[in-house]
C-alpha cells in the first residue's frame with residue numbers, strides 16, 4: 001500500500017474521540033469478574049503509532065485497561081518463535097464462526113482448536129509457551145516480551161484480574177481438560193491455565209498497546225532496535241489470522257466495516273495493524289453481543305473511512 005500518513009491525523013483522532021464521548025450506545029461492560037465489572041463504561045481512548053515513528057493519541061489513551069484476548073497475538077508470536085510451523089499441527093487457521101469460549105467444534109475436530117485466537121486455541125498456545133519453564137517463568141517471558149515490544153517497563157499484570165479469571169474460569173478449564181483428553185495439552189491443566197489467565201490480565205494503555213503492535217506493521221522488525229521479532233512472512237500471517245479470526249464470530253462484520261486486521265479483548269481493547277502504515281489501539285469497555293468493543297469498533301470504522309486505510313484498497317488518504 002503506497003499510502004503515507006494522513007497529515008491531519010491528530011485532528012482525525014481528536015474528532016473521533018469527541019464523537020465517541022457523545023455516544024449513548026456503549027454496549028455492556030464484561031461483568032464476570034469484579035476487576036472488569038467496575039470499569040466505567042464512559043472511557044474511550046485511541047492511539048495511533050505510525051510507521052515513521054510518530055504517535056497520535058486522544059481520549060483516555062494513557063489509562064491502563066485489561067487487554068484480555070488481545071494478549072493472544074503476543075502469546076502466539078512467542079509460541080511460533082519456539083516451535084515454528086509445528087504449531088499448526090495443534091491449532092488450526094480457520095475462522096470459527098462461534099463464540100470465543102465455545103466448546104462445540106472441539107469434539108468434531110479431535111481437540112484441535114480452529115485458530116489461535118479463540119480461547120481453546122490460545123490455551124494450546126499457552127501450553128507451548130509453558131514448555132521447558134515453570135509457570136512463573138512463562139508468565140515472566142510474556143510480560144518481558146510485551147514490555148520489550150512497547151519499549152516500556154511500566155507494563156504490569158493485574159493480579160486481581162488474574163485471580164478473578166482463575167476463580168471463574170470453569171469453561172476455560174473445561175476446554176483445557178477436553179483438549180488434554182485428545183493429547184493436545186501436554187502440561188498439567190492448572191499450570192497451563194495459570195499462564196493463560198495471567199496473559200489475559202496484562203494491563204496496558206492504548207499508547208502502550210499501539211507501540212507493542214508496531215512490529216506487525218514493520219514486517220516483523222522491532223522499530224526501535226531493528227531486530228527481527230518475526231520474519232516478514234510470519235508477520236504477514238499473524239496479520240492474516242487477525243483479519244480472519246481476531247473478533248471471533250464478529251470477524252466478518254469487522255472486516256466488512258473496518259477492513260484492517262485487528263484483535264479484540266473483553267476488556268474493550270482492540271489492536272489493529274495497517275501493514276506498512278500504522279499500529280492502532282482503541283479502548284472502550286462496553287461490548288457488543290459478540291464480546292467486541294462497541295465504540296472501539298465504531299472508532300476504527302471512522303478512522304479507516306477518514307484515512308482510507310484498508311488492506312482491501314490502495315486509495316490515498318482523504
Ligand SMILES: NC(=O)CC[C@H](N)C(=O)O
Pocket residue numbers: 067068069070100101119165172200264265266267291
Ligand atoms: N474474549 C476475551 O477477551 C476472553 C478472555 C477471557 N479472559 C476468557 O478467557 O474468557
